[in-house]
Amino acid sequence: MNSRSVIIVAGGKGLRMGSDLPKQFIPIAGKPVLMRTIEAFHSYDNSVNIVLVLPYSHHVYWKELCANYHFGIPHTIAMGGETRFHSVKNGLGLINGGIVAIQDGVRPFASKEMIARCFDAAKRYHAVIPVIDSTDSLREMIGGTKSRIIDRSGIRLVQTPQVFHTDILKKAYETEFKDTFTDDASVVEAMGVDVHLVKGEVTNIKITTPLDLKIGELIVKGE
Numbered sequence: 001m002n003s004r005s006v007i008i009v010a011g012g013k014g015l016r017m018g019s020d021l022p023k024q025f026i027p028i029a030g031k032p033v034l035m036r037t038i039e040a041f042h043s044y045d046n047s048v049n050i051v052l053v054l055p056y057s058h059h060v061y062w063k064e065l066c067a068n069y070h071f072g073i074p075h076t077i078a079m080g081g082e083t084r085f086h087s088v089k090n091g092l093g094l095i096n097g098g099i100v101a102i103q104d105g106v107r108p109f110a111s112k113e114m115i116a117r118c119f120d121a122a123k124r125y126h127a128v129i130p131v132i133d134s135t136d137s138l139r140e141m142i143g144g145t146k147s148r149i150i151d152r153s154g155i156r157l158v159q160t161p162q163v164f165h166t167d168i169l170k171k172a173y174e175t176e177f178k179d180t181f182t183d184d185a186s187v188v189e190a191m192g193v194d195v196h197l198v199k200g201e202v203t204n205i206k207i208t209t210p211l212d213l214k215i216g217e218l219i220v221k222g223e
């Protein structure tokens with residue numbers, strides 16, 4: 001159970017970014033998002049086994065990008081799938097035992113302390129995810145334009161890396177895909193496994209829209 005792997009899922013199209021180049025390849029402060037994500041895990045532990053899931057259409061592009069940036073962190077490539085669920089499943093095919101983290105390729109600012117927190121908790125728990133509090137008030141829509149306040153003290157916002165015992169995650173991913181599977185925790189939970197929450201980070205943002213690229217530049221500069 002000592003071996004540690006991470007599957008970095010970057011098989012998406014980035015439609016909400018509205019850019020021709022999928023967002024995982026866009027530079028933030030001069031370096032592509034995906035290289036920052038890989039570096040975060042390598043700096044946590046340079047022996048961690050890294051599997052990178054990429055769209056088939058961008059395998060050659062990624063190879064060229066690595067050459068251009070002299071990017072040498074070792075990793076294995078897996079094929080992107082139709083949805084995030086299918087991409088994770090493809091990546092899992094290259095993992096043999098131990099503990100495995102699933103990381104969004106577009107979350108480049110996970111600190112090594114938070115990554116360690118997730119992996120350490122996974123020694124004790126089968127499924128671990130980082131979460132943060134909501135700093136906004138929250139409302140639930142109850143039909144038409146009607147809504148009601150939700151008690152935000154009972155709500156957490158979910159991030160990655162999501163860390164699991166590999167055998168449990170593989171078993172969970174044998175299930176049929178459902179739209180309600182928005183992350184890996186939802187897949188293992190559907191199999192009846194409890195999910196343990198640890199502290200996430202407000203800077204562990206998911207690059208989704210053009211504004212996130214600007215916020216990312218500020219995070220890199222430490223402002």
Ligand SMILES: Nc1ccn([C@@H]2O[C@H](COP(=O)(O)OP(=O)(O)OP(=O)(O)O)[C@@H](O)[C@H]2O)c(=O)n1
Nearest residue numbers: 009010011012013014015016083084087105106
């Ligand atoms: N078929 C897919 C879809 C998503 N992802 C990855 O899952 C992560 C989180 O997904 P999201 O932010 O939704 O990325 P996209 O699907 O690319 O974005 P959009 O929904 O805006 O198209 C990203 O690193 C994305 O590349 C993936 O590996 N395979």
Ligand SMILES: C[C@](O)(CO)[C@H](O)COP(=O)(O)O
Nearest residue numbers: 084104158159160182183206
């Ligand atoms: C996995 C995730 O990042 C956890 O917050 C999130 O569910 C991904 O959602 P998306 O709609 O695929 O961006």
